[in-house]
Amino acid sequence: MLPVLAPAPTVLPEAEWTARAGAHRQRMDTWLTPHQERRRTGVAHPVLDFLFTYYSETPARLRRWHPGVGVVLTGEAATERLGWPFYAEVGARDAAGEPVRGIGLDVPAFLAKRRASVGWVEGLLAGTASRPGQFGCFGMHEWAMLYRPGDGEVRHEQLPLRLGQAGTDAVVESHRVQCSHIDAFRFFTRAAEPRNTLRPTRDTQQQLEQPGCLHATMDLYKWAYKLGPAVPGELLADCFALAADVRELDMRASPYDLTSHGYAPVAVETPEGKAEYVAAQRGFADRGAVLRQRLLAVCRELLALG
Template structure:
């Protein structure tokens, strides 16, 4: 139970943090300027900057004070009798967990299953980011997703890299963008129905997706955890594109040349670092899911 002078600084700090993270994107959007690395976080992921900015304390916390009363009309919130400082009676606002689970219970169960399965596996660190290469393999130039960016090695050189490697992509939402000629080259056949079976903690996209699972479970997930997952996704995205076949030097991103032994070593080291960063975030998200499900006796 938090009085207004306790929770408002938390909210204000969260808003300042998110403003710093999203301001460059919002400025570019006003000018109609696109960015091939950073826009992904706001286009592929559907969470708007304004929603990311909205702070939530998470399930089980009651907020007191006049400003908290404004939240009573928010979806999945309810008022509860509370005791303020000095024993004074007050009205608090908190997440209505039964109402939230009535609408989002299946999502909570799915996320809990997925995160549990992922956390229980050993990370695989031999993919070298070849999923981005497979997305342009034997593709006509006009169909390349980032057509405004040159391919570092050209179309033929990019195809040669794909053909010289074994591809082992376990993430469905990366694999589904493979070109038709690239799909048979993947050692695995990811499907949406097999996501919990295949997801593993070394995968860059699985770790980026912690942001997706965090915001899909708002407001049950605390705002600081959502922002932590966003920052991880932002940093992983940079590596994802630096290791891609595109030339991003014009955006200040030197390539990770995964076609070379040195580039592979650089990629794996960074990939392991992100897996370590993702582990406690995955554990915190899983703890939120388990508390919610325990409330409902599931």
């Protein structure tokens, strides 16, 4: 007899879940198809490539819709997933209470390999959600990555600087740099590191991340794919869409001149640019708060089952 997931899982008929899988693939192809065409032709994109280079999930895996933890798929098409990682036959009951055989997340196998990671992500997301957002950084992390660069520290050499090197340095020197995110801070130039008011490390990441940070918001996408296939495809796509929008602001507010690529600058060195940046930052924080709670729910359901 097949084990039945506890609590009682949601059972999806084949017509319903295959339609959701198709809609997910179509939605993700909005970003994936142009990316793969650029890669095929050797054309770099200074904004969107980040979503596929810094973040490591492949287009093939991004196109795969997953139902997430606590959901069972029925129908012949579901059997293909028995060849996918962390899927197994599970028992469940349909709406009439009759036992059905389906395919779903192999929770014991998933937790045997990833329980520690799930716990760490849960702690990070919960800690971030518990803090007030900070909205006074004005995107200076990107400027600090270009401040008085030494040997080997020049980034994106093919992109011109909107204010030139001297102008870029002057902006950093006229602002308080207060980056709380380790994966932004670690790219600061050696000259910029002492100017930061914080010293984020991997060990302090759970204590320092806060919901106003653009990089913490983009990283919701990272935690979504790292928790796959326990995360529903719709949640993964929502996190990717938010990361893409945040990445655009991050680069528009950077020192780079991206007008030739169709991106108007957010001139954070001016009062008007600061106001525009903070307004967008607050909107992204609000969107991120909702997605963070959805990811937390996945983590907590997994931990409750393990």
